[in-house]
Amino acid sequence: MRVRLKDIAKDLNLSKMTISKVLRGQTDISDETKARVLKRVKELKYIPNISASSLRTGQTKTMGLVLPSIGKPHLSAIVDGIRHAAGAQGYGLIVSPSQEDAEYEQRQIEVFLSLQVDALLIVSLQETTTFFEQMQRSKSIPLVFVDHRPAGIMQNYVGLHDVEVGRIACEHLIHCACKRIAYLRGPRTAAADMRAKGYRQALNEHGLAVQSDLVVESMHPEESEYRRGYEATVRLLQRRGRPDGVMAYSDMMAVGAMDAAISQAVRIPEEMCFVGCGDDALLCSMRIPLTSINIAGRELGLKAGQLALAAIGGGNGSRPQRILIKPRLVRRKSSDGHC
Amino acid sequence: MRVRLKDIAKDLNLSKMTISKVLRGQTDISDETKARVLKRVKELKYIPNISASSLRTGQTKTMGLVLPSIGKPHLSAIVDGIRHAAGAQGYGLIVSPSQEDAEYEQRQIEVFLSLQVDALLIVSLQETTTFFEQMQRSKSIPLVFVDHRPAGIMQNYVGLHDVEVGRIACEHLIHCACKRIAYLRGPRTAAADMRAKGYRQALNEHGLAVQSDLVVESMHPEESEYRRGYEATVRLLQRRGRPDGVMAYSDMMAVGAMDAAISQAVRIPEEMCFVGCGDDALLCSMRIPLTSINIAGRELGLKAGQLALAAIGGGNGSRPQRILIKPRLVRRKSSDGHC
DNA sequence: ATCCCAACAGTTTACGGTATCGTTCAAGCG
DNA sequence: CGCTTGAACGATACCGTAAACTGTTGGGAT
Incomplete structure (x- = not known):
């Protein structure tokens, strides 16, 4: 049997209350x-x-984090940040993957609620929001959305400044003297739209025309990102006006795009520059290191954790917020040809 | 305030006991x-x-899983398997990443113990085992080691049959008519040793000589796996007797190795075959799809979960076990040249 | 000497649910 | 008609801890 306060008390001839008091300082x-x-x-x-x-x-002095999958490298940094924020206040963190399944996500949330976590952090791929809205309204415990934001949820969200991502990537390519910049947009999400907005802003600010045929969407959403980047680029290269710069929604798409260009004997970065997004540690050590938009995942997690803790703390200066993390460009060989 | 049994009871003019009974069937x-x-x-x-x-x-009807990082893709399948096993018995699963830090790992385990989980599953990178041995002896709750096995822990372990991994990979290359097979061994772990054993067994059984200079270790353990695979292969190619088959400890090392070969204008798979390990979904869609050893992660997790549940259940047919999952070869282009 | 109040320790009660046993009441039986 | 029986539900105590309160010292102020 496990040791209890009572056991220690008996052992020392004290009351269990005294033990409890000592342990709580x-x-x-x-x-x-x-x-x-x-x-x-x-x-x-x-x-x-x-x-x-x-x-x-x-109180359990414990926070729960629900995320779609444990296999995504970029989530690791976010979790690390949250954990750090939690640990600094003596809070524990428990995590649960939902396997990208809405129903399972709900079940996991219920497990956390059963365990009486003090706050819930959610990285959700769900677009439907009714369940979350209900939860927020019922005000059981603080809810913080991380990285992804279900449509309709406006508060308690910590994510990436996607407009800036689009702008920075595009601006960098412009500085690389690219004139025809393509954007391989990924999934049909609000985030991809925001980046497209930043992309257009950058073009406008530098007096370049926005050509809608350079914003390409994948034809086969069920394919791997690598394949989708590859195929989209093959199509781009078949057209008359070849792009001389490509920004991709993700690193994996960018790598696919580069391989497509290489297979057509396009020289990188002399003839074509590439920018990815995510700054995946695995990919930057590949043959042609990829210029990428670094997402400060740790910082993102840190802010999310702090937001949750503030919300647990109660009203004192913790009204619902919306925090957007600014991205940062990491220059590598895939784009430094004519910088 | 949250709804309690008492609230429902009052609402229906029943005692909370009745509600409790209904809910527990x-x-x-x-x-x-x-x-x-x-x-x-x-x-x-x-x-x-x-x-x-x-x-x-x-009882909490909840199991805890401690793993080194949530960024590793192959852990995803394992977690999925554990979760499935747990769910089938009405158990919940909560996860906690230790960020590959021994001290933090201990803290996480204590969080789980505080939360009164009914069993603990551990994917640990630690080699030191005293902490775990203590836990096992104290018999607080069942402990199951998954995927990695700290030295000295022999029981309640579910992992990969590493000898088979080495043997299957090597045998496949032999069937591909490779005569000089190199093994890029990864970290200095028991698992890498076991695979080396399988590699030697396969060579012996097919009457090929074991050449110790073809088993290469990385010079820079702090480098990325890709780089280490790359550099090791560059060194192999500089020698007189080039290998015509390469098996790597991981997929990422294999990809690095292939890129090294490509950079030296070696034709794959005609002149050289490659086998990785892990069967990473991301990598199989790259330019040269990689033959790899698939680890049935889901099955592994399933067994681990079942083992834990059996141990919770108590003595009835649940003595400590050691389960090794057989790997499976997935043939792809990187090795099918002369099959 | 008396009172008061730290400083320290113990008691009581409560949290929300469950194991165990008790109670009620109507039906069944000889 | 008294008795047993059993279905349906309730009362109570308890799990390990913590808040709020109650005692018990002993020493300094009055």
């Missing part, structure tokens, strides 16, 4: 008793029972 | 009352408080 215990207790607690490897504590206090 | 409640309760429970969106339940029953 109450001040009305003599230093000597404190030391004795702490020593025995360590010896017996006492681990507090959060269930019991939570029952009494209504 | 006790039989001494009339069908009519049952229906009334269930209806109201759904309407009020009652979510049980596991904390309270666990306090009384000693």
